[in-house]
Amino acid sequence: MQFSLVINQAAKEAMTLSLPHFEYAEQIAEINQQKVLEAFQEARVSDSHFASASGYGYNDRGRDVIDEVFAKSFGAEKALVRHNIVSGTQAISLGLFSALSPKDTLLSVTGKPYDTLENVIGINQTPMHGSLKSIGINYKQVDFNKGELDFKAIKSALTNDVKAVLIQRSKGYADRKTLSLNEIKEFVKLIKAENKDVSILIDNCYGEFVETAEPCDEAIGADLIMGSLIKNAGGGMAETGGYIAGKAHLVEKAADRLFTPGVGFEIGASLNQNKNILRGIFLAPHIVLQAVKTAIFAAAFFEILGYETNPSFSEKRGDIIQAVHLNTPEKLIAFCQGIQKGAPVDAFAAPEPWDMPGYNCPVIMAAGSFVQGASIELSADGPLREPYTAYLQGGLTFESGKIGIMTAGESLNSLSHT
Numbered sequence: 043m044q045f046s047l048v049i050n051q052a053a054k055e056a057m058t059l060s061l062p063h064f065e066y067a068e069q070i071a072e073i074n075q076q077k078v079l080e081a082f083q084e085a086r087v088s089d090s091h092f093a094s095a096s097g098y099g100y101n102d103r104g105r106d107v108i109d110e111v112f113a114k115s116f117g118a119e120k121a122l123v124r125h126n127i128v129s130g131t132q133a134i135s136l137g138l139f140s141a142l143s144p145k146d147t148l149l150s151v152t153g154k155p156y157d158t159l160e161n162v163i164g165i166n167q168t169p170m171h172g173s174l175k176s177i178g179i180n181y182k183q184v185d186f187n188k189g190e191l192d193f194k195a196i197k198s199a200l201t202n203d204v205k206a207v208l209i210q211r212s213k214g215y216a217d218r219k220t221l222s223l224n225e226i227k228e229f230v231k232l233i234k235a236e237n238k239d240v241s242i243l244i245d246n247c248y249g250e251f252v253e254t255a256e257p258c259d260e261a262i263g264a265d266l267i268m269g270s271l272i273k274n275a276g277g278g279m280a281e282t283g284g285y286i287a288g289k290a291h292l293v294e295k296a297a298d299r300l301f302t303p304g305v306g307f308e309i310g311a312s313l314n315q316n317k318n319i320l321r322g323i324f325l326a327p328h329i330v331l332q333a334v335k336t337a338i339f340a341a342a343f344f345e346i347l348g349y350e351t352n353p354s355f356s357e358k359r360g361d362i363i364q365a366v367h368l369n370t371p372e373k374l375i376a377f378c379q380g381i382q383k384g385a386p387v388d389a390f391a392a393p394e395p396w397d398m399p400g401y402n403c404p405v406i407m408a409a410g411s412f413v414q415g416a417s418i419e420l421s422a423d424g425p426l427r428e429p430y431t432a433y434l435q436g437g438l439t440f441e442s443g444k445i446g447i448m449t450a451g452e453s454l455n456s457l458s459h460t
Contacts, residue, residue, distance in 0.1 A: 380453025385410020
């Protein structure tokens with residue numbers, strides 16, 4: 043693939059800036075890889091666990107060992123990992139319904155949640171069938187104060203009816219920083235001091251294995267984390283699926299919600315997905331490292347080209363998402379089309395904005411991926427609304443991620459010369 047002089051020079055300079063930060067990310071990956079390896083060894087994973095089950099899925103040993111490996115890897119009491127949890131949104135929904143009952147209140151302390159959760163909660167609408175609001179669960183939120191958690195407002199919002207607190211770890215489509223585990227730890231301490239019985243739930247999407255612990259680890263103290271297997275935790279191998287991990291009683295309620303009360307953990311045929319999921323969690327620390335390196339390079343590269351990024355290449359990271367502020371719809375479209383052009387799958391396609399279900403404005407998504415919509419593979423997306431920000435994530439290998447980023451840069455460069 044041929045690149046112009048300006049793109050090659052920017053990439054060279056970006057590599058020089060990125061290398062010291064790659065070393066720190068590699069140290070994190072090594073710690074996480076050891077933790078996952080030990081989880082496999084302690085769970086006594088064997089070749090027999092790769093066998094498939096059908097029908098009801100009774101006595102599926104592979105399914106059970108997957109739950110154990112995830113729980114140990116995440117520092118959780120228990121985990122529910124299933125291929126038929128089809129998205130991060132569904133995993134979060136299961137977690138919310140497990141922690142809340144009619145007349146309870148859910149408090150979001152990171153502002154309005156990601157767009158697809160608005161229908162789950164029932165925000166700003168007549169109660170949608172099946173939403174929290176439709177069964178009498180109330181909702182309120184505390185917005186960020188100048189980009190920081192507003193602890194004073196959060197304490198005021200913690201009324202007796204609040205039974206669960208939701209934290210979105212990643213920035214999503216918001217223009218704010220991703221929360222670090224240290225920030226989450228301090229917040230958990232604050233909430234538990236006010237009311238130890240409140241359940242703290244973390245939308246953990248895009249954050250797994252970026253730091254050396256997970257929010258439900260005893261040292262951090264969250265009660266439940268939820269996420270998707272076609273993001274970090276699936277390591278680029280899982281073909282679909284999601285997980286819920288944390289306190290055993292909440293995870294058990296989520297299993298009953300997913301399947302049938304009383305038999306939640308006993309059924310659910312694996313349908314030949316066990317090996318993919320196990321191989322995915324084993325590879326996840328390394329694959330997340332590739333995505334983090336790709337994001338660091340992207341930040342340096344686009345800063346050199348004159349764009350504002352969040353976070354900057356030199357900042358510590360809490361997730362794999364790299365925001366690039368493009369300021370016009372034309373540049374956002376060109377950016378995503380460039381990412382698609384640099385992909386291994388469907389590189390010939392040119393994505394266009396469309397009214398994607400669950401979003402309140404047109405969204406453009408570039409994902410030339412082996413697994414449809416897998417954002418651990420190099421992808422980019424963004425809503426067609428100001429400030430026209432592209433959200434870049436993933437990269438199964440840094441080398442291919444770098445090429446994709448340079449291709450997006452070339453697409454922007456070509457647009458500016460038309």
